[in-house]
Amino acid sequence: MTAQTPNSFRNQPDERGHFGQFGGRYVAETLMPLILDLETEYRKAKADPAFQAEFDDLLEHYVGRPSPLYFAPRLTEELGGAQVWFKRDELNHTGAHKINNCIGQILLAMRMGKTRIIAETGAGQHGVATATVCARFGLPCVIYMGATDVERQQPNVFRMKLLGAEVIPVQAGAKTLKDAMNEALRDWVANVHDTFYIIGTAAGPHPYPELVRDFQSVIGREARAQMLSRTGRLPDVLVAAIGGGSNAIGLFHPFLDDPSVKMLGVEAAGYGLDKDHAASLAGGRPGILHGNKTYLLQDADGQIIEGHSISAGLDYPGIGPEHAWLKENGRVDYTSVTDVEALAAFQLLCRTEGIIPALEPAHAIAAVQKIAPTMPKDAIILANLCGRGDKDIFTVAGHLGVTL
């Protein structure tokens, strides 16, 4: 018998950064030496107990981990089926899971001797988390944000500025997240000698999808241990919203080799899959963008199509490459939820549990709303509550016809 686990889903990517046919390093030559350096340095950091200890210490004392695992009794009763549990990553410092990754990456940046941080942001959550860690460690920070998003997300723009970041509105293209990412890549190409790019999701060129996943996997590792300790068993289904997919891969990855645990990733169906949406897996095809091969919203000529979602954090025309791989091998199921369904789920959680979720996890809650009633009462659903909804109250008020 071989000691290897022949069917592990947890040993990706391969040494070239590929998850099956997905992932890889599709970047301009200027960035290649840096990407290779980053990979070497990440391997060393991963094996260095001092790096891990500093990461763990910051997560505990600065971020506030472990986040609670919470049984939602009134939501469970209302849905009338499986028990619904939440991993409360919205209780982290800065109000979302994004900070986990930013802590890890800024420690890597300092280890590599980089003295300037850049990042892209859509809704502003990753920008706020990046500005936060830059303030914490005293590094200058430049955030690229589409001009359209700057207009829509003024409170987060102000937060970033309070934290000392320079926010640069991107006028190129459609002036949203993908254009912000293009502009961050342009900055990086021009400043490789001193600059570290903190990518916000589990996408981009290798090793980003791997390292973002590893930093976010604290979510799943904690949840798995908490669930075992609270109930003596593993959950039946994990549910998480997917834009780029970092909160979902962070929850899923530690469970991938538990065959009894099913997983459901929830994309944003926007106005509907036959209209404008941001569901790359449901409505896209494999292609190459922003350094990796993955499912993309694109036309017949390979031109990228803008995503739409009520949630600015899900509004991206691609998805992390590991999700593309997990879809193709069938380990994870993927579904999608419309703006209207997410808005209803947002209100449902407010009303039943006294928790205002971000619009991103509202998509996961809408999926829970659909599957819980079809499952027996002793079944367990664990959903990732990856962000709090304070940032979204203006958007929600607008959709409900309320003027603030």
Added chain:
Amino acid sequence: MSARLTAAFAKGHPALVCFVTAGDPTPAATPAILDALVEGGADVIELGMPFTDPMADGPAIQAANLRALGAGTTTADILAIASGFRARHPDVALVLMGYANPMTVRGADWFADAAAGAGVDGVICVDIPPEEDAELGPALRARGISPIRLATPTTDAARLPAVLDGSSGFLYYVSVAGITGKQSAALTSIEEAVARFKLTADLPIAVGFGVRTPEQAGPIARVADGVVVGSAIVDLVAAHGAAAAGPVRALVAELAHAVHHARSVAA
């Protein structure tokens, strides 16, 4: 590798490589602009394939990409522009330059067949480094099309052999770590880089990024095998639209004079 590319760098003088974006301002306007490049004296034509997300390009070429896509330019249009060019100019080297997704969306074999059929001599794909060569390189080489790679100030001696492996035509030296059309590099750093690459590369070396004027192009041509000019030409297309052929021809003629005679002028 393409005979036309070999010939372009074997004329007894440095080569002028000129870039324009296909379909800018419209697909119908591009052939006259390409003809103006040839009439002005360009030795190699780089025809840019517009992409929605041109990550390595500065504002001038980003805007050209958006104008071309806004005019409805498709991959079929670009291939038709290439075929028409080949019919009018049987001997002038033609290279497609762009990003991976439009080139690979129908499969590498489809693209390589189409490019070969259109008389294309080489392909520069900005975001396929040697590590991902399998994505496009084998399909191009099988049809005699040169994969042309980029080297940059960050490409060190240890990495250069990987960059050269499987490439042909010429080596495109991106003289600044940055995007197209921005600042230009100091001549001494270009000279050092070209000398360094010459130790390993037996391909001609063309230098680009940030080269806009005859005054810049001439000195670079003294130390390199070719000079690439893009954004300055694209700026003229932006300013003159479908009437750009005249101004483009005039600028390219000045550039060609500076490049072709660089080595016969006292330094």
